Amino acid sequence: MTNIRNIAIIAHVDHGKTTLVDAMLKQTGTFRENQEVETCVMDSGDLEKERGITILAKCTSVVRGDTRINIVDTPGHADFGGEVERVLSMVDGVVLLVDAAEGPMPQTKFVLMKALNLGLRPIVLINKIDRSDARPDEVVNEVFDLFVALDASDTQLDFPILYASGRAGWCVKNLEDEKSNLDPLFETILSYVEAPDVDKDAPFSMLATILSADPYLGRILTGRVYSGRARVGIPIKAVSLDGKVIEQGRMTKLLSYQGIKRVPIAEAEAGDIICVAGLEHASVSDTIGELSISTPIASTPVDPPTMAITISVNDSPLAGKEGTKVTSRLIAERLFAEAETNVAISVKETDGKDAFEVGGRGELQLGVLIETMRREGFEVSVSRPRVLLREDPDTGEKMEPIEEVLVDVDEEFTGVVVEKISLRKGEMKDMRPSGGGKTRITFHVPARGLIGYQSEFMTDTRGTGIMNRLFHGYGPYKGDILGRRNGALISTDMGDAVAYAIWNLQDRGVMFINPQQKVYAGMIVGEHSRDNDLEINVLKGKQLTNIRTTSKDEAVRLIPPLIMTLEQMMSYIEPDELVEVTPKSLRLRKKFLDSNERKRLGRESKREAS
Numbered sequence: 001m002t003n004i005r006n007i008a009i010i011a012h013v014d015h016g017k018t019t020l021v022d023a024m025l026k027q028t029g030t031f032r033e034n035q036e037v038e039t040c041v042m043d044s045g046d047l048e049k050e051r052g053i054t055i056l057a058k059c060t061s062v063v064r065g066d067t068r069i070n071i072v073d074t075p076g077h078a079d080f081g082g083e084v085e086r087v088l089s090m091v092d093g094v095v096l097l098v099d100a101a102e103g104p105m106p107q108t109k110f111v112l113m114k115a116l117n118l119g120l121r122p123i124v125l126i127n128k129i130d131r132s133d134a135r136p137d138e139v140v141n142e143v144f145d146l147f148v149a150l151d152a153s154d155t156q157l158d159f160p161i162l163y164a165s166g167r168a169g170w171c172v173k174n175l176e177d178e179k180s181n182l183d184p185l186f187e188t189i190l191s192y193v194e195a196p197d198v199d200k201d202a203p204f205s206m207l208a209t210i211l212s213a214d215p216y217l218g219r220i221l222t223g224r225v226y227s228g229r230a231r232v233g234i235p236i237k238a239v240s241l242d243g244k245v246i247e248q249g250r251m252t253k254l255l256s257y258q259g260i261k262r263v264p265i266a267e268a269e270a271g272d273i274i275c276v277a278g279l280e281h282a283s284v285s286d287t288i289g290e291l292s293i294s295t296p297i298a299s300t301p302v303d304p305p306t307m308a309i310t311i312s313v314n315d316s317p318l319a320g321k322e323g324t325k326v327t328s329r330l331i332a333e334r335l336f337a338e339a340e341t342n343v344a345i346s347v348k349e350t351d352g353k354d355a356f357e358v359g360g361r362g363e364l365q366l367g368v369l370i371e372t373m374r375r376e377g378f379e380v381s382v383s384r385p386r387v388l389l390r391e392d393p394d395t396g397e398k399m400e401p402i403e404e405v406l407v408d409v410d411e412e413f414t415g416v417v418v419e420k421i422s423l424r425k426g427e428m429k430d431m432r433p434s435g436g437g438k439t440r441i442t443f444h445v446p447a448r449g450l451i452g453y454q455s456e457f458m459t460d461t462r463g464t465g466i467m468n469r470l471f472h473g474y475g476p477y478k479g480d481i482l483g484r485r486n487g488a489l490i491s492t493d494m495g496d497a498v499a500y501a502i503w504n505l506q507d508r509g510v511m512f513i514n515p516q517q518k519v520y521a522g523m524i525v526g527e528h529s530r531d532n533d534l535e536i537n538v539l540k541g542k543q544l545t546n547i548r549t550t551s552k553d554e555a556v557r558l559i560p561p562l563i564m565t566l567e568q569m570m571s572y573i574e575p576d577e578l579v580e581v582t583p584k585s586l587r588l589r590k591k592f593l594d595s596n597e598r599k600r601l602g603r604e605s606k607r608e609a610s
Contacts, residue, residue, distance in 0.1 A: 003067035004271045005193050006224065008088055010115060011097035012107035012468070016127045020097065020166035021073050024062055025259060027169065027182050059210070059222060059273055061257040064186050070257060070273045088118055089299060090209050090224040090273055093193030095185075096122040096143075100134035100163075103142045103434075105406060105468050113150050123160050123188055129175070130165045133436060136175065160188050196224075196271030204228035204236075205289030206274070207297040208282060211340070217253050217277040221288065226297055228290070230254055230268045230276070236289060238282035239296045246286060252278035283340060305346050305359030306401040306447055306471060309366050309570070310383040311335065312355035314580055316589060317494055317520040322582040323379030328354045331380060334373060345369065359388060361471070363451065367567040374566075374581050381589075382579040385570055387448040390474055398477040401447040406440065407457075409465040414439050416460045424449030425478040444472055449481050452571035455564075487533040488577070489526035490590060491519040501540040503556045508534060511561045512588065522593025524577065527562075535595060576601075 009021060061070045072087045088094070094115045098104055104112075115122055124143055126136050140161060147157055162185055164171035170179040177184075205228060208221040232254045238246040255262040255275040268274045282288060287296040313319075313328050320326050325334075332349070335356050339347040346359040360366045363385055370382060390399040405426065409417055411433075418428060418441065426445035434440040450469060457467050489509050499515035511526040519525055519538060528534045564572060569579045569586055576598075580587040592598050 004070065004196055005067060005093070005189055006070045006072075006091040006196060006271070006273060007093045007095060007189060007193055008072040008091045008115075009095045009097060010088075010111040010122075011127075012099070012102070012105035012111075016097060016099070016166040018073055020125075020127065020164070021060065021071060023166055023169040023182060024071065024185075025060065059257050060259060061273075062259070064190065067190060068272075069186075069189060072273075087209055088114055088120065089207060091120070092196055093189070094120050094122045095125050095189070097125050097127045097166075098139055098143055099131075100126050100129045100136050100139055101131045102408075103135075103139040104146045107468065107470065109146060109150070110470050112146065116147075116150050116152050116156055121156050121159065121192070123162065123192055125162045125164050125171070125185070127164050127166050129163045130168060136163060160192055162188060198225070198270035199227045200229065200270045202227035202270075203290040203292050204230050204234070205287055205293050205297060206230070206276070207299060208238075208284055208286050208288055211284050214277070219279060219282070220255070220275050220277050221279065221282060221284075221286075222273065222275045223288070224273050225268055225270045227270050229270070230274060232266055235291055236276075236278070237291055237293070238279055239287045239289070239293065241285055241296055241299060243294070243296055247279060247281045248291070249279045251276055304388075305344065305361060306388055307362055307366065307385050308357050308359040308388055309385050310350065310355050311358055311370070312381045312383075312578075314379040314381050314582070316381075316523075316580050316587070316593070318518060318580075318582075318585075318587075319379060322584040324377040326379045331373075331378065332356060334376070334378065338369060342369075362447075362469075363567050363571055367565075367570060370570075370581055371566055374583055377583055379580075379582045382570060382581055384573045384575055384577065385451055386575075387446070387451075389477065399474040400477050402444050402472045402475040403447050403450060403469045404472040405443040405445050405450070406468045406470075407443070407465060408434060408438055408440050408467075409461050411437055411439050413461045413465060414441065417441065417457065417465070420453070420456065420460060421445060421449075424453060424481055444475075445469075446475075446478050446481065447471075449478075454571070455568050485531055487528035487531055488524045488588075488590070489528050490533055490535045490595075491523045491525050491539075492521055492535045492537050492595070493539050494520040495539045497525070497538045498541050499556050499558060500542045501538045503558055504540075505536050505538065506559055508536065511559070512564070513538070513561055515558070520589075520593070521595070522590045522598075524588035524590065 059070060059072050061068055072091060096108070096112055098108060112122065126139055128134065129136060162171050162173060163175055164185065169182060171182045171185040172179055173184050204225070206223045206225045208223045210222040212220050212222070214220050230251065232251055234251050235248065236251050237248040240246055253276070254265050254268060256265045256268060257273065262275055276288060279288065285299040287293065311331065313331065314326060335347045335358060339345050344361050344365065348357050350357055358366065358369070360369070366385065370380065373380065387401055391397070392399050405421070407417055421443050424445060426443040426449060428441060428443055430442040432440055454467065457465055486509070497513050497515055497517045497519050502511055502515060509527045509529040513519065513525045525536070525538055566579070566581065566586060569588060573579060573588060576591050578589050578591055580589050590598060592601065
């Protein structure tokens, strides 16, 4: 089959990319009539299914007539932008998916900007058109305005518009047309997206854009063949972006996508997206080709990490009780292996040797890495995320990452949101009504000001607000930002928490633990109602006597504890606190468990401040 089209589906998180790919696979006969297929079949990872988001870019292919359409499903969350940048270099066209009610969001802007910069001509698909609050005409105008704002060329501005419901499996060119299947989408892809412009007679070369591991084949590199023909058994070499030869080897296995499966093939030609095995050290952005190739294929430089956490060995009194991988050697191996396959993450050893600094795009990306390690049996301690500052090369001024934040809230909550974000050194750039009694506000906020704000934002807007963020660039350092106002409730002893003790201490603040939960000295068991830390004894049982009175036998009524997710815990803690992560538990603790040591360090820091 010589006719090939390579497309990527790009959109903001939760606008329906993966659901649309499901429908495309079903309508091209990829699955048998009676085959049972789960929804969002492309989201194969456990975390992807649980969170309902795409974390890793994935390829698939469908056959339409005599043409094979290779489709790449990309992540929509800004923290996984590293994936989006790379995969767009594999394709000749993009389908830009936009929610018919929400319209273009920050991530829409991010992925569209990357596509336009590469010279791709997008097809605009207004999805979820069957929503009761859909506003297709306004959304089309907003999309056009976004293209103009991103300096799209005249040919890019002349984009085809389609209307669809990915879940219902139909697409139309005009809203009055019959809504039966996705044929209009396939026809538009075949007529609008150009076939790969390649030289099939030149020596074989391909650019590796996705790296994965297979227990039988080893490292598998997925990418697009830029020239020539790939054959099993030919000698190949890998060349880095700066032209250095990384290694030489032989192509032991060649795979192509058929539906969602990787199928072995003997030969592939220029323009196709393939997977190769046989190289041990080649990685993402490397050029793989015949031995005569010397010039690497140009690749997009990846945006640098803007946030870092310290991951260290778990040294709490409960260490090693729940996990199987607890040593610094195992943690180091896992983190460096992650950095090899995920170019948006950086890892380096700290002076302590038992701790590693891990840089990434945001709290979600770092949280996903720790959650994945936790499920693999690791026990670690995690510090509060901190932003990575830069120095202006011309002025020597301190620069920090700034995020563009887009907030959709009910009109009654606009005041409190503007006030809270201004306290975090945010600047309001735009404010306009978005229909249905909601207001859309755009801010530029320092990335460190947003650490821990998500849960506060949800509380302030009674759970109705939507906040989206996107890396905007580096700006001058904005000064100190007020941290958590409340102190911590800290356990004084080790043992199992007692319901009676928790009941007596409920008026001191919000509890994080349940009765019978294991605690230790220095563990944070709640949030104090005041701004100072308070040490409490949650192990103290009721004094039993033979006197019975109604006042003494009062029933123990407990307020349910506040249970936080991993990302919430990471953003909640202060610099002198840690999150203890094990396969079964998440605990908050002080960095120094000994009370006397904490007091001594507190006195020293006060002396230094004065």
